[in-house]
Amino acid sequence: MSGAGLDPRTAPKFQVAARVLVGDSQMRKNVRHATKVIQTKRAKVVAEMPDWQKLREAGQAIRQHTLRHLDFYLEQFERNCTAAGGVVHWARNAEEARQIVIGLVKSSGAMGESPTEVIKIKSMTTEEIQLNKALEEAGVHAYETDLAELIIQLGHDQPSHIVVPALHKNRAQIREIFMREMNLPDLGGTPQDLADAARRFLREKFLRVKTAVSGANFLVAETGGVCIVESEGNGRMCLTLPETLISVAGIDKVVPRYQDLEVLLQLLPRSATGERMNPYNSLWTGVDPTQKGGDGPRTFHVVLMDNARSEILADKEARQTLQCIRCGACQNACPVYQQTGGHAYGSVYAGPIGAILTPQLMQMHHAQSLPYASSLCGACYEVCPVKINIPEVLIHLRNKVVKQQSSGFHILANPEVMALKAVAQVFRSDKVFRVSQKLGRLAELPLSHKDGQGVGWIDWLPGMLGGWTQVRDLRVMPKQTFREWFEEREKNKQGANNGR
């Protein structure tokens, strides 16, 4: 990944970014097409499974159980992986994880040589910590080997989807990137031509580069094994051919036992790409003890990274966020994501899962607009293979955001909170309420105009209130409030009675 990267610390608010992006009709067309295709495929292969709901329940139970005993399973994984010849490292945060990986890469060369290149398997965790940028700054170039990640890297772009990071680009746009970056003026325009170009471009790197960096889909505590699922074979290349393999995994990636994979390996491919099984799953444990001509790398490192996950674990309502197995089904199903695409979320984790995961990874200091990037329709919950109740967590996080912003100094920086506090004052007193209604009717006079039927409308409001009238007109306040009408009627009645 090149460029500044999607960083929730510096990203604009979702609402602001989304406004710009929905103007990109080509992007919207591409995203709409891709999400529709995956959703259709997913629906078909899920319908094939009469026990799908039971699988979801089992998946949820396995993930919840793991989180309840996360310390136990991580230690068990560490023990078994170490016994099989792997080396386990721990990182409190992104910076430590980056430094560990850089250190491992630099010391991975034969005869004291420091490598200047690594090959990489697509990994959300390494995107999360912006590893490629850090490697580059340390003098190591990382070649992304997944086709979509290669498109992103060569196009100096950012990923917009967990599973299909380049889904916002169409074939013509990809062809242009490849023609320019691979220097192929005669490149054809079919997806097959483009995939062939990637095969030729990367083949030489697979055969030459001796150090690989990956993420991990599952760490199996019982065996100390690691599982990576993929489609193209680039993953297998990186896991098998180099001499050193470094896998970076969030501490949430552990599963208790080998048998648990029988559930997760059914849920993940059908949810992620709508396939009964993705073309390749690799499972390995430590290193092959055979010295020469062994199977796979001679040195294997796992970096277990916390990076705020242990803090998410402390929040009982939001803990379920960590059940996620990164299938991206919620993104495809989300009516908001379908319109804005992934970049509006200002984070490598876009869509509904990003809306709950990103602010929590930022310990609620950044990305506070993301819990509002949802209509709470529940489509994400319905497709989630491990039954994360995303709408519930969204509301919980909105609550946290409001609490945080309505306390201390934050209030001064937040006109919405100030306004609501003022409204609360108005509602507290009958007198103030009446006066403000009268004032309101006066204030709206210069803004209102009448339609053909003589009904008053306001189509423009100043300042922050303008958010309302940007997409709809507002009826003017009635000439009389209900209370005024009622009081007048009572008065008239009395007057009539007195007059009788």
Added chain:
Amino acid sequence: MDVELIAVGAREDVLRRIRTSIGTPAANAPAIEAEWNTLPREYNRVGSLDREAVLEMLDERLRDYDASVIRIQSGAVAETIAKQLTERGKHRLVIPKGLAEALGEALPAGFEFVVDEGLSTTELDSFEGVVTASTVAIAETGTIVLQNVAGEGRRAPTLVPDYHLCIVRAGDVVENVPEAMTRLAATASLATTFVSGPSATADIEMTRIKGVHGPRFLDVILVT
């Protein structure tokens, strides 16, 4: 740079934070195991189809993912391998140690079969294809499982050449994923690869394209 010095104390810190966050006192191993045993597993753990239907399903689902399937009776393995390789125009192939024993038949004459004794990556790249046996096949998902055992060998030889001819015995075919994982449990720590059709991608406009980095062609001989 000494990697050991980068995150000193991180392990203890992370574990301590996790324990504080979980909030409940740490459970012991038997209690955790007991809890694991009570997790709901009401999904289909064993299949319900008869033998022939299972084989039919594997055949259909492999084809669905662009593999080709040849069904034969035992005893005809060598001649079918010869026929298939001739059809594909492949002459120089890498094979794992112990393949003939695993197949129960000698390999056909007229081809150059080179046994992988730790060939380098560049050497592997010079072969036209690879021939292996398999450990388990899963009908429901159209998957073939390879492990680092005699007849299947290391992972690299089934990855680098462009063509993979894989022999599956009917007795190794199971209906669903849980049945396969049960069979694999005893050898869980061996390097294992699940192969479901040839290498593919849908990264461009969600169009499935066959063959990116792994073998672009996968033929399966299913032996009853």
